[in-house]
Amino acid sequence: MRQLFSLDLLAIIFSFGCLPLMFLPSLLCDYQWYVIVLILIVIILIVPSKFQNYVIIITVFSISFLWSVAYSKQYLTKIEPYIDKTIMVKAEVETINTQFSTSSTDPYPVKFAINDDSQPLLYPKVTISVYWDQQIKPKTGQIWQLTLKTKVVHGYLNEGGFDSQRFAMANRNLLSAKLIQAELLEDNLSIRQLIADYTLPYIDLFTYQGILIALAFGDRSHMVDEHRIIMMQTGVA
Structure with missing residues (x-):
């Protein structure tokens, strides 16, 4: 029992709950969201205790799915005015x-x-x-x-x-x-920009400055095409 509901397994189930977003043609409306919540509550209340393990799995999966849908709708609502x-x-x-x-x-x-x-x-x-x-x-x-x-x-x-x-x-x-x-x-x-302003003149002295900037600051815009292709072919990117 302890191993069945370890944190690793619950995290995997929670991750699977987000996967339906990759296949849904559109996000759930508020009515559909509340219906799923109601069904989940009914399942938790009426299912016998001997099926408790399955109820926990269904509950974690459903909470993950509902949370991911709500989070996505919140983001779309915030950017809609722009x-x-x-x-x-x-x-x-x-x-x-x-x-x-x-x-x-x-x-x-x-x-x-x-x-x-x-x-x-x-x-x-x-x-x-x-x-x-x-x-x-x-x-x-x-x-x-x-x-x-x-x-x-x-x-x-x-x-x-x-x-x-x-x-x-x-x-x-x-x-x-x-x-x-x-x-x-x-x-x-910001502190990040101050560090960049201080180190960039020294990075400019090196031959592979594009790679160094990408590693240090996450900016790949300075990399030449030759280095991009090598990293893509070797899987380093």
Whole structure:
């Protein structure tokens, strides 16, 4: 009995409860969610004690499924006001700036966390990936006022291809935006950015600077195609 309901087994059952989200064509409505909760309560109350082991398994699986559905609906509800609109928001930079050149205007994605004054205690905050094309580069911890043209990441119907929409939702980064205007409000840099600013001049002296930046700060944008291909072929990536 002790081994049957170990923490490892309960964690595996809980993980299986999240799997239906990969196959559901749409999330459950509130009515369906409450019906499942009611059925679960009835099962717990009326099933004889000799079937208690099965009840525990069903309960853990159902709680995991209900929680994953509720969590997904909460995220979609939070980002809905920002989809396909031109908006002005105050947001904090989350992406570490690892750009060596400050004069380049080639657009690159920068992740922001939107500060919602109406819900200051809301966590986690809604994040949005902004294609930055300004000469001034944002750094982690700064607060910017942004005027954005937003859109949501879309997936493709090709079953054999990469599902970018599912990947974006799993990483809570379903929103992207084109930058219209930006104004720096607060220039408070995070510890991560201060460390990056201090170490980048030294990393720039090495031949494999792209790999070092990827390992140190998680930014793979500096890696050359040759190194990307090698890491993909060897499974290191």
